Amino acid sequence: MHSLVPPARARLEKILAQLDSRRDDERVFVKVYADAARRDADAADRRAAAGASLGPLDGRVVSIKDLIDIAGEPTLAGSIIRRTASPVTADAVVVERLRKAGAIIVGKTVMTEFAFTAVGLNPHYPVAGNAFDRQRVAGGSSTGAGISVAEGTSEIAIGSDTGGSIRIPAALNGVVGFKPTARRVPLQGAFPLSPSLDSLGPLARSVSDCAIADAVMADESPVAPEPMPLRGLRIGTPRGQLFNSTEKAIAEAFERSLAKCEAAGAVITDCAIDDLINAMAEATSVGSIAGIEGSRIHADWLHEETLDVDQRVRWPLLRRLSVTEADYIGLMQRRRLLVEAMDQRIGAYDFFAVPTCPIAAPPIEAVETNDAYYKEVEGLLLRNTQVANQFDLTSISMPMPEMTLPGGLMLIARHGADRRLLAMALSVEQLLSKAV
Structure with missing residues (x-):
């Protein structure tokens, strides 16, 4: 055959x-x-x-x-x-x-x-x-x-x-x-x-x-999981700051995608996680976890001003070198408590759903020529996705249908629920692919 x-x-x-x-x-x-x-x-x-x-x-x-x-x-x-x-x-x-x-x-x-x-x-x-x-x-x-x-x-x-x-x-x-x-x-x-x-x-x-x-x-059996029926699945929508400044086309595509899930029998509930996001922002006010850990990895060259390195990389890392070990340990202890709190919050749902990024891809020229706009774009691109990393969760982005420029629908699930998330994502993908 x-x-x-x-x-x-x-x-x-x-x-x-x-x-x-x-x-x-x-x-x-x-x-x-x-x-x-x-x-x-x-x-x-x-x-x-x-x-x-x-x-x-x-x-x-x-x-x-x-x-x-x-x-x-x-x-x-x-x-x-x-x-x-x-x-x-x-x-x-x-x-x-x-x-x-x-x-x-x-x-x-x-x-x-x-x-x-x-x-x-x-x-x-x-x-x-x-x-x-x-x-x-x-x-x-x-x-x-x-x-x-x-x-x-x-x-x-x-x-x-x-x-x-x-x-x-x-x-x-x-x-x-x-x-x-x-x-x-x-x-x-x-x-x-x-x-x-x-x-x-x-x-x-x-x-x-x-x-x-x-x-x-992950050294597991190399198969895709069986799609998990959407009927009865509990989808939490953490409306709040993760939806601020969302472009109209992305917001509309997200609501259409959510409505299709609801029509297929999923139970959609608005929920709140802004308090945890704000607490994490406060904990990382001494410096981001990636910035602090990255500064240690790159410590041997950060003070060398003549090296040909992207200054958008060097300067943030150089600033984080001054964060003390005591502050870093305190941050990671606080993070552990916030991870536990988020686990309890997300545990009431099968997954959270948010737009992956609130904006579509901006023109290269606009970010190359305007540093303030570059920073704004970078902040928006990272805002929603970084929640899964900071709170030690698993997450998937899939394209939303009927869009001129691509936009992503992001599903976020509990720590370790990777295969279950993929099984649910398979069903969401099948549903969205039926969109004309």
């Missing part, structure tokens, strides 16, 4: 031809492993012909973010100052697991420097424009991951998410992005930003592909 899916080599060659056609102006990939990918694709096709498939990821074309180790080369993490770093001796754990499952690693995708910013600009590389409109930002820090999936130069992309870095580019480029519970997927071999908040997760065109890639990376 012939598969409806073209062989891995044929799908790969189509991608490589697309990349080759723009090789003089490549903005999405910083490295392409054409020869190794061809060998892996041929091996996948031989297994398929012999009826010896390694599972649903076998022969799928996967890109990885530029902070994930590939043996034999330095890991740049979006920074040119790391070009002189020693080559790593082993693949990252997630790459080992992806290869073992038959995935074809096609290349490394561009990211913002050290994964610290969310708009999608990296001064060391030409700006990679949004897949829907090259004049607009693609979001960060997993910038190339979102574009590569949306434009078809990878079938699945692996990114990292510390405050929204998977879900922001997913929302702005119209694809699915999944942030697992922190520490569920091993971080060994991924250049850190904030060990307390970092997660590695997939972006793809479907929830099912994200679920399969996530399972492989």
